[in-house]
Amino acid sequence: MDLTRDANFRIAQGGLQALSVAAVVADDHFKIHLNALVPAAVERLDDGKQPVRDAARQLLITLMEVSSPTIIVERAGSYAWTHKIWRVRDEFVRTVASAVGLFASTEISLQRVLLSPVLQLMNDSNQSVRDAAISCIEEMYKHMGSQSHEELQRHNLPSYMLKEINSRLDKIEPKVRSSDTAMQYKAVESRGNAGM
Missing domain, CATH: 1.25.10.10 (Leucine-rich Repeat Variant)
Incomplete structure (x- = not known):
């Protein structure tokens, strides 16, 4: 998780991509981490580099695939719809x-x-x-x-x-x-x- 917050955009992008892969591989075992992953992905949607934003968007989509799209949209939406x-x-x-x-x-x-x-x-x-x-x-x-x-x-x-x-x-x-x-x-x- 710390990698997703790194100031180096390549490291942050790689961390987000690794989490997407891990979510697919771990499947149901990954769901216990949703409360930490969803806000982290939402915060990276503001990154100054498009590749990091793309990786954050892909992580959210991947989480929707392994969990439920409605659940992820509701959780992420609580941060994102009215984000400053x-x-x-x-x-x-x-x-x-x-x-x-x-x-x-x-x-x-x-x-x-x-x-x-x-x-x-x-x-x-x-x-x-x-x-x-x-x-x-x-x-x-x-x-x-x-x-x-x-x-x-x-x-x-x-x-x-x-x-x-x-x-x-x-x-x-x-x-x-x-x-x-x-x-x-x-x-x-x-x-x-x-x-x-």
Whole structure:
């Protein structure tokens, strides 16, 4: 873990890459270290060197693979969504957009967990963060289809924001049919209601 904090960017990058490999090899045994790894990876999203930021993003994605994308997004999000440094927010939203692309078919609840914080970042003071947020919403739409419009309506967005989002989404062809996403959401909701 100390290697990830090293001032030498090559050492920090190597430490993050080694942790990604270790997470894959150790699988379930690595989960006990999530409370230390997730904040460390989030903090490196602000590094001045892009290779270190890329390695931190890859570590977060790898942790999502060996654990649960929703759990990692929730844990990392507690640090990253409102981080005081804009680059952390920006890189985290980009990481989440990648996660949506990778895990959308297996982790339906992921998109519900992150829609609200992503929408809040559309009002961020930094343009790069706002652009990353809209790109993330576009990625969700690619994988959710028309269901994303229904989710957006639940958030009572200002009309100007909804208009901007819809104009961007109208240019995108979803990868799933509307009937597919409706069936997936009904299955997820029925499982969620069964546990209550």
